[in-house]
Amino acid sequence: MENIKLTNLEEKFCLVFACGPSPYNGNARKTYDLVFNGSTGLLYDPSKDGIDEHTRNEVETSIAVRTLMMRDDIKDRIDQLKSENMVNAATLRPRLTETLLKIADECSTLHVTDRWGNTMSPAALRSVAVNAISKLTDMYGIKEDIAHKVMLEGADGDGITFNLIVPEASKENGIDKVIE
Known part of the structure; x- marks a missing residue:
């Protein structure tokens, strides 16, 4: 097929399909409905429209998608946009760090x-905080004391200290033997 310039709607389709938010990213049908039909993909309500009309629209839309x-120019533009994707490890790391720190802070003091109205044990939330901190130490390659001891302070100043112990595997130790 010869190289034809894309229309504004076709370009928008390619952008949303390749780089758009969920649930449109990678979903040609939802993206087509959004861009060309102005539909946000809400569930079909048979009480509002006739079933025959809805079925006919579904078939027509599927064929159009x-x-x-299948057009070469659309495929090429989507491939180009995907290759220019701006999300990579360097751009994602600060966002992940911020999110994990928020999780650790909220779960350690909540x-x-x-x-x-009965107060529940904070143990489950504290374990979420410990897991978030563990992921951070893995992300940044921290293998010092923090990887072995984690202190979570509560809002009133008291806290919990977790000692993380990883047993060493040994060929001498069997299932029935105790590791000392």
């Missing part, structure tokens, strides 16, 4: 109550 995705 297939035809569009007090939870059940639906009757």
Whole structure:
């Protein structure tokens, strides 16, 4: 097929398909509905439209999506956009760090109550905080004392210290032997 300049809607389709937010990224059908039909992909309500009309629209849209995705110029533009993807390890690391730190901070100080107002044990949330800190130490290659001892301080100044112990595997130790 000869190289034809894309229309504004075709370019928008390629951009949303290659770089758009979920659930449109990589989903040709939802992207086509959004760009060309102005539909956000909400569930079909048979009480509002006739079933025959809905089925006919589904078939027509499926054929249009297939035809569009088979065009060489559309394929080339999507491949070009995917190759220029700006999300990589260097750009994702600061976002992951910020998110993991927020999780660790919130889970280490949060007090939870059940639906009757009874205070629940913070152990489950504290373990989430420990896991978040563990992931951070793995991301940044920290193998010092922090990898072995983690201190979580509560809002009132008291805290919990977790000692992380990883047993060493040895060929001498069997299932029935105790590691000392």
